[in-house]
Amino acid sequence: MSDLPFGFSPGDDPDRDKPKKDPNSGAPGSDPFGFGGGGFDMGDLGQIFSKLGEMFSGAGNLGSGKQTGPVNYDLARQLASSSIGFVKPIPEQTTSAIADAVRLAETWLDGVTPLPAGTTRTAAWTPSDWIDNTLDTWKRLCDPVAEQMSSVWTSALPEEARAMAGPLMAMMQQMGGMAFGSQLGQALGTLSKEVLTSTDIGLPLGPKGVAALMPDAIETLAEGLEQPRSEIMTFLAAREAAHHRLFSHVPWLSSQLMSAVEAFARGMKVDSSGIEELARGIDPSALTDPSKMEQLLSQGMFEPKATPEQTAALERLETLLALIEGWVQTVVTAALGDRIPGTSALSETLRRRRATGGPAEQTFATLVGLELRPRKLREAAALWEKLTDAIGADARDGVWQHPDLLPSAGDLDEPAGFIDRMIGGDTDGMDQAIADLERDANGGDEDPGRPPVDN
Structure with a gap:
């Protein structure tokens, strides 16, 4: 995959930690800050910030729309809408x-399935409708990653460097927010014309209970298919409805998905050698041009390490998504x-x-850093099928009562042990997990007589 999230680079790059040679080294004009080819020190960093401050002081308005967080979502919406273009109304007959x-x-x-219906209404969405109804969820998904990206390299600076930077840091974050917003808007504009349902990416992107098809x-x-369109529509409607049953009646599921994204963001570490790379080779004009700033980010200027x-x-996020899809x-x-x-x-x-x-997987990998592994999806489906044959649909769906009851990544690779535990009535883990869930729902108080939580 060529598109990587906000400057992420593949973890298996053998040349990642090797010094990068400037192809223009020694050429006239190849040293924009006038530092020469020598080492990097705090004096150099002070000059960098001075130069950047001068450039920003004349930059004027840094972009369209207001930005109150790590991503300029006004810009993202504008770019997405622009890429969609004219949208014709959906006929009432189709709705x-x-x-x-x-x-x-x-x-x-x-x-x-014993899980009841989770849809409260249906909808036929245009690409513009999809943007309007899913952008709030994309904010929840992208903010943790973007916040960490905008701060992690700053935290890697020595204290003296942060003191030198001063107000420049806020301006750099604004430029980063524009770059993130630009990347997000372009990706969502493309995705909005290709997704089939509101849950096509495996996440509850739209409003709760709204079964939406595109x-x-x-x-x-x-x-490109031989099946009748009515059958294709019913098949996709069933997938959408099945997703909503899980997301509506497994109350912890959405929060677990979001928590996994946040945990991913918190785990970021930056290679501070990117700061030295900035001193040696950055094009100063990039810092006043959002498109060039975006290009720098996509090339890993402040490259986080896995x-x-x-x-x-x-792994937790991939496993959970695989279990949902399976x-x-x-x-x-x-x-x-x-x-x-x-x-x-x-x-x-x-x-x-x-x-x-x-397209859904590529966009999710670009924006959040996750690429779904099809092998896990196949194995998850095989596990649920075998579990249904072994213990029935009611007991199978009882596994969704608590996250600790779900199969692990290892169980997807070796499902026989998990199925044997379920067949053998080994419910120690299940009983404890349900007891914990009941205690949490009761404000932390023990109440053995309290009826089971209705999922």
């Missing part, structure tokens, strides 16, 4: 067809398999979309 498809899918899902993107998908904390957080595939196949002949083929189409790094 009614989507409502009918969701209603039918809910009826069929009732027979394969007719234009579905039409584009259907053009840390054990990040690796653990990403469960959805399992229940949708069970609900539609005997009713829609093309269910297996459609499932395979979406699986290949994931395996080849579809």
